[in-house]
Amino acid sequence: MPTAQSFWDKAAEKYAASPIKDMDAYEATLARVRAHLNAGDAVLEIGCGTGTTALKLADTGADITATDISEKMIAIAEGKRAAAGVSTVRFRQATLDNHGLGERAFDVALSFNLLHLVGDVPAALREIGKLLKPGGLFISKTACLTDSMGYLKLILPVMRLFGKAPDTVHFFRTEDLDRMIEAAGFELIETGYYPEKTRSRFIVARKR
Numbered sequence: 001m002p003t004a005q006s007f008w009d010k011a012a013e014k015y016a017a018s019p020i021k022d023m024d025a026y027e028a029t030l031a032r033v034r035a036h037l038n039a040g041d042a043v044l045e046i047g048c049g050t051g052t053t054a055l056k057l058a059d060t061g062a063d064i065t066a067t068d069i070s071e072k073m074i075a076i077a078e079g080k081r082a083a084a085g086v087s088t089v090r091f092r093q094a095t096l097d098n099h100g101l102g103e104r105a106f107d108v109a110l111s112f113n114l115l116h117l118v119g120d121v122p123a124a125l126r127e128i129g130k131l132l133k134p135g136g137l138f139i140s141k142t143a144c145l146t147d148s149m150g151y152l153k154l155i156l157p158v159m160r161l162f163g164k165a166p167d168t169v170h171f172f173r174t175e176d177l178d179r180m181i182e183a184a185g186f187e188l189i190e191t192g193y194y195p196e197k198t199r200s201r202f203i204v205a206r207k208r
């Protein structure tokens with residue numbers, strides 16, 4: 001079984017070359033994220049992939065640290081950052097259980113299309129809480145696969161056999177995801193679906 005890091009390292013080049021599937025939903029998500037960011041905010045992105053979102057959000061004037069488990073994803077992101085000449089975004093390889101980022105360091109933490117892929121979700125959410133300043137925001141978008149693509153559960157073992165799916169994929173229901181975030185010490189202040197059709201849950205949560 002490949003580790004999460006080796007799986008995502010292997011996927012990185014193909015991921016970088018894949019177009020965003022639903023551009024309207026992506027732009028709608030970015031617009032809602034921008035509404036919560038202020039110039040000068042210290043922002044952490046977790047699971048940033050090849051850096052598209054962090055680089056797009058650079059126009060907010062926030063100071064962005066974008067992290068990912070995959071060194072290959074980070075290398076591609078860093079190449080894009082250098083080519084675009086963006087100085088307010090830094091990319092680094094890190095995970096929530098090995099990051100060295102300090103406590104209460106960030107105004108906002110972002111994670112897009114990540115939570116259903118991390119091993120211990122309650123522990124990850126608690127760690128995000130520790131990284132945020134009091135009153136800080138956690139903004140996430142997460143596939144709730146039980147609500148939209150439950151059939152994947154049947155196909156996943158075969159996909160894994162061919163190296164096409166990571167070891168960890170959680171099948172969340174929206175209500176369970178919402179409750180888990182609340183149980184980690186957050187208050188939900190905004191929710192939505194972008195896109196509606198695939199039940200991709202958008203959540204803005206404030207650290208209590």
Ligand SMILES: C[S@@+](CC[C@H](N)C(=O)[O-])C[C@H]1O[C@@H](n2cnc3c(N)ncnc32)[C@H](O)[C@@H]1O
Pocket residue numbers: 004008009046047048049050067068069070073094095096111112113114117118119
């Ligand atoms: C589906 S991709 C999403 C990438 C990007 N956030 C996006 O929305 O396009 C999941 C990303 O999470 C990263 N990842 C997976 N498990 C992780 C973990 N435990 N900690 C940090 N990053 C992780 C992968 O390397 C990959 O870049």
